[in-house]
Every structure is written in C-alpha cells, then in structure tokens.
Amino acid sequence: MSTRARRWSLRTRLLCAFLVPLAVVLAVVGVAATTAVRGELLGQVDHRLSAAVDRSAQADEGPGGPGWPGGWPGWDDEGPDFLVVPGQGDGTLGARVEDGTVIEAAVIGREGEGEALTRAEAAALTAELARVDADGQPRTVSLGPLGSYRVVATAAGDDEVMVTGLPLDSVDAAVLRLVVVEVAVGLLGLLAAGLVGSAVIGRTLRPLHRVAATAGRVAQLPLSSGEVRLPDRVPAADTDPHTEVGRVGAALNRLLDSVESGIAARQASETRLRRFVADASHELRTPVTSIRGYTELVRHRGGLPEDADASLRRVEAEAVRMSGLVDDLLLLARLDAGRELAVADVDLTGLVLDVVSDAHAAGPDHRWRVDLPPAAVLVPGDAARLHQVLANLLANVRTHTPPGTTATTRLRAEGGEAVLEVVDDGPGIPADLQPGVFERFARGDSSRSRASGSTGLGLAIVAAVVAGHGGRVAVDSVPGRTVFTVRLPGATVAEPDAEEVAALSA
Numbered sequence: 001m002s003t004r005a006r007r008w009s010l011r012t013r014l015l016c017a018f019l020v021p022l023a024v025v026l027a028v029v030g031v032a033a034t035t036a037v038r039g040e041l042l043g044q045v046d047h048r049l050s051a052a053v054d055r056s057a058q059a060d061e062g063p064g065g066p067g068w069p070g071g072w073p074g075w076d077d078e079g080p081d082f083l084v085v086p087g088q089g090d091g092t093l094g095a096r097v098e099d100g101t102v103i104e105a106a107v108i109g110r111e112g113e114g115e116a117l118t119r120a121e122a123a124a125l126t127a128e129l130a131r132v133d134a135d136g137q138p139r140t141v142s143l144g145p146l147g148s149y150r151v152v153a154t155a156a157g158d159d160e161v162m163v164t165g166l167p168l169d170s171v172d173a174a175v176l177r178l179v180v181v182e183v184a185v186g187l188l189g190l191l192a193a194g195l196v197g198s199a200v201i202g203r204t205l206r207p208l209h210r211v212a213a214t215a216g217r218v219a220q221l222p223l224s225s226g227e228v229r230l231p232d233r234v235p236a237a238d239t240d241p242h243t244e245v246g247r248v249g250a251a252l253n254r255l256l257d258s259v260e261s262g263i264a265a266r267q268a269s270e271t272r273l274r275r276f277v278a279d280a281s282h283e284l285r286t287p288v289t290s291i292r293g294y295t296e297l298v299r300h301r302g303g304l305p306e307d308a309d310a311s312l313r314r315v316e317a318e319a320v321r322m323s324g325l326v327d328d329l330l331l332l333a334r335l336d337a338g339r340e341l342a343v344a345d346v347d348l349t350g351l352v353l354d355v356v357s358d359a360h361a362a363g364p365d366h367r368w369r370v371d372l373p374p375a376a377v378l379v380p381g382d383a384a385r386l387h388q389v390l391a392n393l394l395a396n397v398r399t400h401t402p403p404g405t406t407a408t409t410r411l412r413a414e415g416g417e418a419v420l421e422v423v424d425d426g427p428g429i430p431a432d433l434q435p436g437v438f439e440r441f442a443r444g445d446s447s448r449s450r451a452s453g454s455t456g457l458g459l460a461i462v463a464a465v466v467a468g469h470g471g472r473v474a475v476d477s478v479p480g481r482t483v484f485t486v487r488l489p490g491a492t493v494a495e496p497d498a499e500e501v502a503a504l505s506a
C-alpha cells in the first residue's frame with residue numbers, strides 16, 4: 001500500500017473498498033446490457049435489411065420483375081432503379097458500384113421518393129463502398145453526414161455491385177439513450193450508496209472516536225511523577241466484547257487499570273522511600289550534633305596529646321560535614337514531599353546584598369560584585385529557602401573556582417519574573433557534567449571539589465527550591481564564563497517611598 005493510501009482515514013478506505021467494486025460492477029452490467037441491446041437491435045435491422053435486399057434484387061431483375069417500379073405513376077427516377085420499390089422504408093440507401101466507383105446512389109426520403117445524395121454524402125459513400133465485398137453479409141459503415149448504415153452488397157451482373165442499406169440512427173439513438181440512462185442512474189446510485197455508506201461507517205466508527213478520545217485525555221495527564229489518578233475510562237457501552245471496537249475499548253480500560261495500579265504502587269514506594277530518608281535524616285541529626293558537641297567539649301578542655309587533638313579536629317570537621325549533608329537530605333526529602341515552603345513577599349534585593357556580603361566574608365580571595373536595579377524586587381516565596389538558593393550558587397563559585405575569580409550577582413525584574421543571575425569568570429563546569437548538574441550527587445571530580453568535601457546536593461537543592469516556587473533554573477557554562485539563571489514568577493517592583501529617598505539623599 002502506498003504511503004498516501006496508508007494516510008487515508010479508515011472511513012475513506014472503507015468507502016473506497018465499498019464504492020470501487022460497486023462502480024466496477026455497475027460498469028460491467030452497463031456494458032453487457034448495452035452490448036446485448038445493441039446486438040438485438042442490430043439483429044432486427046439486419047432482418048429488415050435482408051427483406052429490403054430481397055426487394056431490391058427483385059426490382060433489379062429488370063422490367064417485368066415483380067418489384068419493377070417503371071410503371072408507377074409520377075415516378076421520379078432519382079438513384080438506382082432498384083431503390084424505390086414498394087415496401088422499402090424511408091432512409092433506405094441504394095447504390096450501384098462498378099469497378100470500385102459509385103455510379104449512382106440515393107436514399108428514400110420521407111415522401112417515399114429517391115433523394116440524390118449531396119456531394120459530401122456521395123464522397124463519404126464512395127470512400128466506404130468502393131472497397132466493399134459483394135458477399136451478401138450485413139456490415140456497419142459510417143457514411144459521414146448520413147450517419148451509420150447497415151449495408152449489404154450483392155453482385156448484380158458483370159463487375160457491378162448493388163448496395164442496399166438501412167440507417168442505424170434509430171439504433172444509435174436507442175443505444176445512446178440507454179447509455180445516458182445507465183450512466184445517470186449509475187452515478188445517482190453510487191452517490192446514494194456513498195452517502196448511506198458514509199453515514200453507516202461514521203456511525204460504526206463513532207465508538208472508536210470515543211475510545212481514542214479517552215486515550216487522548218489520559219495521554220495528557222502528567223503520568224511521570226506525583227500522585228496520579230486516572231479517572232477516565234472508555235464508557236461501558238463501547239466495551240462490548242462482541243464488537244471489534246468494543247474489544248479495543250475493553251482492552252484500553254484494562255490497560256488503564258493496570259497503569260493506574262502500577263503508578264499507585266510506584267507512588268507508594270516513592271513516598272515510603274522519601275519518608276524513610278526524611279526520618280533517617282531527622283534521626284541522624286541528634287547523634288551528629290552530639291558528636292560535634294562532645295568533640296568540641298573534649299578539645300576545648302585541652303591537655304590532649306597532639307595527635308589525639310588532630311584526630312578530634314578531624315572528627316569534628318567530618319561531623320560538621322555530616323550535619324550539613326543530613327540537613328540537605330532532610331530538606332530535599334521535604335521539598336519532594338511538597339512541604340516546607342512558607343509564602344510571603346521576599347525582598348530579593350535585600351537578600352542578594354545579605355548573601356553576597358556573607359560570601360565576601362567566607363571567601364575573601366574572590367571578587368564579589370552585585371548589579372541591582374534601583375527599586376526593590378519582590379517575589380512571593382520562602383525567604384530562608386531563596387536565601388539558600390543564592391548561598392549555594394555563591395558557595396559553588398567559592399569552592400569550584402580559583403581565588404581571584406570574579407562573581408557577579410545580578411537581579412532584575414523582567415516580564416513579571418524576577419531574574420537572578422550568578423556569573424563567574426572561573427574555569428567553568430566540565431561539559432560532560434553540565435546536562436546532569438542539577439541532579440542529586442552530581443559533582444565534578446576536581447581536586448578542589450574533593451578538598452572542599454562537596455557532596456553534590458547544592459544545585460539539586462537549588463533546582464528543587466526554584467521548582468517549588470514555580471520557577472526555572474538554567475546553567476550556561478564555558479571556560480571563563482559560567483552563568484546560573486534563576487527565574488521566579490510573580491515579581492513586583494517596590495518603588496522606594498518618598499521618605500526613604502529623602503532620607504538617603506539628605
């Protein structure tokens with residue numbers, strides 16, 4: 001099947017499969033009927049023609065012959081002698097051919113008299129009859145302006161051929177009419193069959209459309225994550241197992257049932273795992289804090305041998321790292337569960353200033369720049385979490401770029417969104433790490449990363465917090481320029497109030 005035919009709708013294909021054979025059958029019946037009727041009509045003409053030939057032959061036997069018309073009163077002698085004899089109908093053709101030349105010819109007119117042929121008619125007659133065989137067999141010839149004729153040629157004396165013919169115009173007219181009627185009735189029949197067929201097919205396929213609509217609605221549901229309910233099912237009327245469409249509908253319903261239970265099972269196990277991580281992190285917090293506390297206590301008491309002090313220092317550092325990790329895990333588990341976001345207007349401008357000055361304190365070897373709009377930009381959100389977003393981004397600059405790197409934090413409001421950018425001119429994120437950089441535990445393998453004890457959760461938290469605020473985060477990094485762009489919806493710009501401006505300018 002060609003690609004184009006395959007693209008036809010089922011309705012079109014069914015209609016074609018129904019109408020094309022119907023049209024072929026109608027055409028075959030029409031051709032057969034027309035041929036039979038024409039044969040029958042020709043047979044009748046041939047019958048009359050043989051009688052006309054007999055009459056002509058008798059008339060041709062000369063004076064005294066039974067048909068000889070010489071004695072008829074008012075005889076107008078046009079055409080061959082044998083033509084105008086009693087019993088010959090109008091339209092009868094008579095011609096005498098000698099040595100391939102028509103020497104006389106006429107047709108009987110309406111009044112029963114012989115009418116000479118016009119020049120054009122005579123020319124057509126000569127062309128057709130010159131090579132006619134005097135075998136007495138009827139044949140159909142086309143005589144130009146005279147139309148088709150059924151003619152019989154018989155030998156009459158030396159080298160002379162007598163041709164008698166009957167017009168086929170009534171046969172042709174009857175056949176033409178039959179063909180017109182057949183074509184008209186056939187086309188009407190096809191049209192009616194097409195309309196009825198189309199309606200019936202449409203009705204039959206309607207349940208299939210409903211099944212497809214159900215599948216389409218389900219396909220639009222976000223099945224990949226979260227609690228998913230699949231309330232859509234194919235209506236019971238379209239699931240009758242006795243019909244083909246019903247079987248498709250029933251199969252789709254079974255599929256939806258099993259997809260729904262699969263999703264529910266996945267969701268349940270995800271929820272269990274999340275709760276386990278949250279519980280475990282929560283439970284770990286206390287012992288980790290205790291370890292930190294006790295090591296600190298012992299170290300501060302002093303009097304420890306040097307190597308023991310060094311070991312304790314190590315234990316304390318690892319405990320600090322572990323408590324950061326546990327906090328991150330707990331936060332991620334809570335964000336996954338969709339909790340933990342307070343919503344109030346957060347002044348991002350003030351937040352940027354705070355976080356950058358913290359970064360400055362923590363990383364005095366880097367250059368920290370800000371680029372802020374004149375008016376404060378506010379977004380609805382959780383101030384502590386947004387603080388953490390920017391802190392994580394700046395901590396990355398501090399830990400993953402060499403001293404002397406410049407980090408610029410930019411803020412602007414754009415189309416109702418607050419756009420926060422952290423740009424640094426450090427070595428950039430390795431290309432193979434970039435696609436998955438926001439995934440959990442994704443981290444570069446540089447010695448700086450290892451030395452800083454990074455865990456690879458910082459950007460995962462950024463992504464989760466931003467997503468929790470309905471925003472987007474993206475990274476674009478080449479050596480010498482790394483840009484993290486955070487977009488948060490619902491930004492408003494607070495124009496500084498007159499008093500503040502006055503106080504500032506005073």
Ligand SMILES: Nc1ncnc2c1ncn2[C@@H]1O[C@H](COP(=O)(O)OP(=O)(O)OP(=O)(O)O)[C@@H](O)[C@H]1O
Pocket residue numbers: 392396397399400401424426427428429430433437442443444445446449453454455456457458459460482
């Ligand atoms: N500004 C940056 N310049 C170069 N590399 C970066 C930058 N920011 C992130 N990276 C790379 O992306 C990785 C993932 O960063 P992410 O903050 O998720 O984890 P981390 O910093 O390694 O660990 P954590 O933040 O949990 O302590 C980092 O390990 C680092 O290789």
Ligand SMILES: [Mg+2]
Pocket residue numbers: 392395396454457458459
């Ligand atoms: Mg980090």
